[in-house]
Amino acid sequence: MNNKNVSFEPTFREKAVRRIGKFVKKNRKFYFFGVIAVAVVVFVTALGSALYDNRKRLLSIACVLLFFVSSSSFSYPVLPMDVSFVSDSIRSEDVAGTTYVSAEVDAKDVADLETISIDDQTVPTGSSYTKEDADKDPVYDGNGELLGEVLESDQISISEILNTEDETGSKDIEQEDNDDSVAGNTQFSADDWNLMLVNKQHPIPDNYTFATAQISSGGKLCDERILSPLRQMVAAAASDGVSLVVCSPYRSNNRQEMLFARKVDYYLEQGYDYMQSYTLASQAVTIPGSSEHEIGLALDIITDGYSSLDEGFGDTPAGKWLAQNSYKYGFVVRYLKGKEEITGIEYEPWHIRYVGVSAATVMYEEGICLEEFWDEYLY
Ligand SMILES: [Zn+2]
CATH class of the missing domain: 3.30.1380.10 (Muramoyl-pentapeptide Carboxypeptidase; domain 2)
Known part of the structure; x- marks a missing residue:
């Protein structure tokens, strides 16, 4: 649904994965680290785009939470005054x-x-x-x-x-x-x-x-x-x-x-x-x-x-x-x-x-x- 994807421009994720793939081909002993790096890149980019796509919804939830936290007493503990x-x-x-x-x-x-x-x-x-x-x-x-x-x-x-x-x-x-x-x-x-x-x-x-x-x-x-x-x-x-x-x-x-x-x-x-x-x-x-x-x-x-x-x-x-x-x-x-x-x-x-x-x-x-x-x- 993104115009950039439609025009086959590589995304940041694709670029990163490709680079890691080249590096691992040259240095086979780093294969294991390459796999981990790919996993991290995939996870971080997926999380980032998920957050970005839902930014309005998340912002609304944060505002509601902030309102309840700031308006309720538990966020401001009352100091005991000569209670016992x-x-x-x-x-x-x-x-x-x-x-x-x-x-x-x-x-x-x-x-x-x-x-x-x-x-x-x-x-x-x-x-x-x-x-x-x-x-x-x-x-x-x-x-x-x-x-x-x-x-x-x-x-x-x-x-x-x-x-x-x-x-x-x-x-x-x-x-x-x-x-x-x-x-x-x-x-x-x-x-x-x-x-x-x-x-x-x-x-x-x-x-x-x-x-x-x-x-x-x-x-x-x-x-x-x-x-x-x-x-x-x-x-x-x-x-x-x-x-x-x-x-x-x-x-x-x-x-x-x-x-x-x-x-x-x-x-x-x-x-x-x-x-x-x-x-x-x-x-x-x-x-x-x-x-x-x-x-x-x-x-x-x-x-x-x-x-x-x-x-x-x-x-x-x-x-x-x-x-x-x-x-x-x-x-x-x-x-x-x-x-x-x-x-x-x-x-x-x-x-x-x-x-x-x-x-x-x-x-x-x-x-x-x-x-x-x-x-x-x-x-
Ligand atoms: Zn006395």
Whole structure:
């Protein structure tokens, strides 16, 4: 059908095959290669002419395919954004090599540190605490607490805490907790106020409200429902010769926002871009709206002779006592060692969270954190 073929002009294929034929006749030892060369020429020219003859059809198909590929989501994989505890923390780790850091902040923050101490007659080592390192740069814990030495003037005695008026009465609470924990297979409900899960993936609901109570006459607040268990725990520790100093209990959202914004600024000044700064800040200071301190159920506890919020607290008598006994009063060490990838927060032996005696006992016995407890009992 091609005019050139009709006029017997040799095609490219015919020319090539003829040339190869001549070459092979002269060089018989290349016969095998000649055969291969002919096959290749025939195949390539056949393919080429087939493509050329069908060029319009193939172009149409390519256009249709291109349209579907470009318009569907699979060609643009969506980057995971904080979809799970694990992936989030692993990703965070990659960002800067520094993971779950508690970084330093201005020394003026020391003044902000809210502290309630429980030294006094009941505790043998009473006022052994000194503020010799008070000028040392304080640092934040994973929930934005200011880590550092605690001002002595902020301390309030254990008797003051234990004698503060308490309408609910510790015996009532104790009774409630006992009733609650009688059955080993207690049914937990996701609606239980004390089991509320608050972390980066689970911010505090906008409409969440609770009544606060003063831990002491110093005006430090917590959820009023944990006041009695807290008193019982402090008293029990004191009778074991262990001093527990409560600092940074309830904290308003405004304060959390201020702490977080300052942390982001800190990393921006270090030369990180905004996304990196935000990620790093979220490891050192809880994102506003996702700190347990904002729901009044979390407390940071230090002890006489050791007033820094760092891992070393876990080795103090108070740190060990809390790890072993706090569950009896409904409290758990919220950010356990080895669970960093699940909680997204570094090991914090000082950060105590109220979950109720039943749940705390389960978590203590199984060695699980609150996220794992939810996975196991509440989802
Ligand atoms: Zn804390």
